[in-house]
Amino acid sequence: MRCEVVAIGTELLLGQIVDTNSSWIGEQLALAGIDSHFQVKVGDNPDRMEFCIRQALERSDAVICCGGLGPTQDDITRDVIAKIMGVEMVRDDAIAAHIREIFEGRGRPMPENNLRQADVPVGARSIEQMPGTAPGLVCPITVDGSDKVIYAVPGVPHEMREMMLGTILDDLRRRDGDTSVIRSRVLRTWGYGESALAETLADRVNALDTEGHATIAFQASGIEGIKVRITTKAADDAAAEAIIAAEEALIRELVADHIFGVDDESMETVVLAMLRERGLTFSAAENLTGGILSSRMTALDPGMEVFKGATIAPHGTNESARALPGEDRAVAAAMNAREMIGTDIGVAALAPLEGEEHPPGTVFVAVVLPDRAEAKTVALPGVLSRMRSYAVITVLDLLRKRLAESG
Amino acid sequence: MRCEVVAIGTELLLGQIVDTNSSWIGEQLALAGIDSHFQVKVGDNPDRMEFCIRQALERSDAVICCGGLGPTQDDITRDVIAKIMGVEMVRDDAIAAHIREIFEGRGRPMPENNLRQADVPVGARSIEQMPGTAPGLVCPITVDGSDKVIYAVPGVPHEMREMMLGTILDDLRRRDGDTSVIRSRVLRTWGYGESALAETLADRVNALDTEGHATIAFQASGIEGIKVRITTKAADDAAAEAIIAAEEALIRELVADHIFGVDDESMETVVLAMLRERGLTFSAAENLTGGILSSRMTALDPGMEVFKGATIAPHGTNESARALPGEDRAVAAAMNAREMIGTDIGVAALAPLEGEEHPPGTVFVAVVLPDRAEAKTVALPGVLSRMRSYAVITVLDLLRKRLAESG
Numbered sequence: 124m125r126c127e128v129v130a131i132g133t134e135l136l137l138g139q140i141v142d143t144n145s146s147w148i149g150e151q152l153a154l155a156g157i158d159s160h161f162q163v164k165v166g167d168n169p170d171r172m173e174f175c176i177r178q179a180l181e182r183s184d185a186v187i188c189c190g191g192l193g194p195t196q197d198d199i200t201r202d203v204i205a206k207i208m209g210v211e212m213v214r215d216d217a218i219a220a221h222i223r224e225i226f227e228g229r230g231r232p233m234p235e236n237n238l239r240q241a242d243v244p245v246g247a248r249s250i251e252q253m254p255g256t257a258p259g260l261v262c263p264i265t266v267d268g269s270d271k272v273i274y275a276v277p278g279v280p281h282e283m284r285e286m287m288l289g290t291i292l293d294d295l296r297r298r299d300g301d302t303s304v305i306r307s308r309v310l311r312t313w314g315y316g317e318s319a320l321a322e323t324l325a326d327r328v329n330a331l332d333t334e335g336h337a338t339i340a341f342q343a344s345g346i347e348g349i350k351v352r353i354t355t356k357a358a359d360d361a362a363a364e365a366i367i368a369a370e371e372a373l374i375r376e377l378v379a380d381h382i383f384g385v386d387d388e389s390m391e392t393v394v395l396a397m398l399r400e401r402g403l404t405f406s407a408a409e410n411l412t413g414g415i416l417s418s419r420m421t422a423l424d425p426g427m428e429v430f431k432g433a434t435i436a437p438h439g440t441n442e443s444a445r446a447l448p449g450e451d452r453a454v455a456a457a458m459n460a461r462e463m464i465g466t467d468i469g470v471a472a473l474a475p476l477e478g479e480e481h482p483p484g485t486v487f488v489a490v491v492l493p494d495r496a497e498a499k500t501v502a503l504p505g506v507l508s509r510m511r512s513y514a515v516i517t518v519l520d521l522l523r524k525r526l527a528e529s530g
Numbered sequence: 531m532r533c534e535v536v537a538i539g540t541e542l543l544l545g546q547i548v549d550t551n552s553s554w555i556g557e558q559l560a561l562a563g564i565d566s567h568f569q570v571k572v573g574d575n576p577d578r579m580e581f582c583i584r585q586a587l588e589r590s591d592a593v594i595c596c597g598g599l600g601p602t603q604d605d606i607t608r609d610v611i612a613k614i615m616g617v618e619m620v621r622d623d624a625i626a627a628h629i630r631e632i633f634e635g636r637g638r639p640m641p642e643n644n645l646r647q648a649d650v651p652v653g654a655r656s657i658e659q660m661p662g663t664a665p666g667l668v669c670p671i672t673v674d675g676s677d678k679v680i681y682a683v684p685g686v687p688h689e690m691r692e693m694m695l696g697t698i699l700d701d702l703r704r705r706d707g708d709t710s711v712i713r714s715r716v717l718r719t720w721g722y723g724e725s726a727l728a729e730t731l732a733d734r735v736n737a738l739d740t741e742g743h744a745t746i747a748f749q750a751s752g753i754e755g756i757k758v759r760i761t762t763k764a765a766d767d768a769a770a771e772a773i774i775a776a777e778e779a780l781i782r783e784l785v786a787d788h789i790f791g792v793d794d795e796s797m798e799t800v801v802l803a804m805l806r807e808r809g810l811t812f813s814a815a816e817n818l819t820g821g822i823l824s825s826r827m828t829a830l831d832p833g834m835e836v837f838k839g840a841t842i843a844p845h846g847t848n849e850s851a852r853a854l855p856g857e858d859r860a861v862a863a864a865m866n867a868r869e870m871i872g873t874d875i876g877v878a879a880l881a882p883l884e885g886e887e888h889p890p891g892t893v894f895v896a897v898v899l900p901d902r903a904e905a906k907t908v909a910l911p912g913v914l915s916r917m918r919s920y921a922v923i924t925v926l927d928l929l930r931k932r933l934a935e936s937g
Binding site for chain 2 (some may be wrong): 135137153159162163165168175359413416431434435436511
């Protein structure tokens with residue numbers, strides 16, 4: 124099964140928008156075992172759009188057209204597909220009613236133009252998922268005696284993604300004669316190197332090589348940690364879920380508390396959720412991390428209900444603490460932030476003082492909880508800017524582990 | 531003149547890398563008045579690469595191939611172009627020597643493979659700019675009796691950009707029979723709305739419409755402010771520079787101190803440079819901005835030599851200041867940061883206290899200099915996360931203006 128992507132929009136060619144959609148679609152196709160040999164960007168021009176879509180149909184089994192489904196005169200993807208199919212367009216009353224409802228729900232008058240979005244080529248069906256006002260389309264077409272398909276999805280990334288994951292990927296594989304579903308889950312880990320993690324999970328990887336019902340893949344993702352992706356092909360969602368859950372349980376036994384989250388969860392969202400659940404607040408001494416922790420936390424907790432603030436100052440300015448060893452200085456800094464800002468918990472990340480002998484990349488992190496303090500020394504890679512980001516995740520991970528213990 | 535872009539690399543199709551190069555090239559082509567109707571991504575496959583490049587040559591006058599110029603066996607752009615040109619490859623001794631020098635300069639042994647990068651199709655010339663170990667190529671080719679050209683540039687963005695700006699854009703326009711150069715300069719402004727700025731500059735825009743030797747375009751860029759792009763077409767660099775400098779002077783008279791920088795300068799880099807030049811340090815009260823200012827400053831000033839730190843706490847926690855009006859509270863917060871952290875200058879951005887009646891988006895910003903304090907009230911657009919970023923630029927802009935006055 125081969126599927127191409129045609130990204131539509133003059134703004135893409137002019138560089139006003141970077142085409143991240145094709146990349147994401149390409150990744151999803153690869154994960155589903157579907158080849159994608161060409162991806163094309165073309166402007167809002169009917170002849171050139173037709174040319175690109177026809178060419179993609181000639182050399183592949185399917186083509187995903189992304190963009191050009193809006194309500195304006197520029198949005199001609201529907202019309203071009205109807206022309207290629209050799210059919211008329213017909214207004215889909217159910218979609219038209221749904222679009223009206225969306226506008227009513229927002230309390231805004233609907234420009235009549237918007238109903239163009241309810242026009243569907245005869246023989247096409249709309250995609251069930253419709254998070255915006257633009258319906259996606261599945262358009263079957265016969266090319267030189269072969270059954271092929273054109274999909275149309277909006278250029279708005281989250282709308283496109285919902286339709287890809289909800290309909291298109293499974294539809295593609297069914298067309299390939301494969302009625303199974305492919306599902307995957309990503310376990311997010313922190314604190315392992317890639318080879319150490321691979322070693323820890325080597326038995327599971329080998330077992331799956333033999334058993335064949337699932338695969339495990341590793342992806343080192345910088346400050347996002349190392350991702351462990353479990354992928355399985357099963358008869359249906361329920362069967363896939365059972366296989367993934369069983370494999371996840373086995374991996375969790377081996378990797379234990381290095382797993383901080385699942386799929387799109389980040390360290391920040393996980394820690395924030397744990398604190399919120401426990402009704403705890405926290406603050407930070409960002410001497411080393413220079414505001415990175417704060418800006419990420421305030422982005423996720425805009426009202427600063429859980430993350431209450433930070434102190435940021437260059438390393439070692441607190442004269443009275445200079446005589447202490449690194450870990451104790453980190454504890455002192457975390458305590459200071461906790462007291463100054465008045466929170467349940469304080470955290471800190473510090474670099475060694477000038478003149479102290481430590482390997483490059485040495486960082487002292489500390490977490491001060493209501494009933495105890497803990498610090499550790501870690502060696503982080505990279506230049507200062509990268510080390511700062513690593514230090515943020517390292518100190519949050521320490522906090523996460525202590526919160527997990529406290530239940 | 532029409533020019534297509536072929537981005538080469540299986541990793542682009544698999545979504546492991548987002549193709550930002552094509553977008554940037556598309557933008558540059560548009561600015562140079564060159565049409566680009568199609569942009570294609572293709573994997574490291576010789577037949578499919580050949581197909582894409584041949585097709586682009588059929589329907590356009592030029593094609594820019596981006597990527598596949600590295601030293602590994604996967605990197606076959608050179609070979610495919612030689613095949614399309616119908617010529618052999620020949621090793622360019624000067625390039626080979628230069629590559630050897632680069633490795634010697636880094637004190638690293640050169641894998642023999644790297645000399646593949648010095649292989650050039652017969653009849654092609656290498657591009658003068660060569661910031662890495664991959665030379666760019668200009669490959670003239672006759673297609674159906676027409677003189678056309680294939681350019682090859684590395685996929686490393688900064689290397690590609692240097693070659694585009696240094697050679698390819700001018701070469702394209704010369705081939706178009708146009709020996710003039712197109713040059714542009716962006717004046718970065720803050721504090722104007724787009725329509726107000728357009729009104730202020732309306733006379734210049736109209737004058738240029740008549741005079742025709744340059745154009746002015748506006749681009750609203752969110753927290754990057756509004757960009758005013760002066761573009762001119764002139765006989766050579768010196769003539770273009772003279773026209774742009776004259777137009778810039780006229781615009782600066784009208785827009786005055788709303789212009790904070792030129793081209794790629796950001797508000798942060800400009801303020802940091804001004805402080806550094808004057809030997810001044812600063813700190814911030816990030817009650818509203820929640821670490822955004824700090825994280826940007828520490829990214830640009832990793833040693834925290836100029837930006838010395840910040841205090842971050844939720845709005846209005848300083849009980850003694852609660853009775854003050856908003857602007858005075860902002861001054862108090864800036865003074866507090868300045869004293870606590872021990873810097874020459876303190877800045878602050880605060881939101882109104884709960885219960886205070888202000889229009890949505892009201893923010894109080896303050897700058898405390900060694901010899902005076904200043905505050906102002908601004909109305910910023912958008913949701914909280916966006917407002918925070920705007921507040922950072924607004925307070926830095928106030929600081930910039932005061933520093934500019936002090937010379």
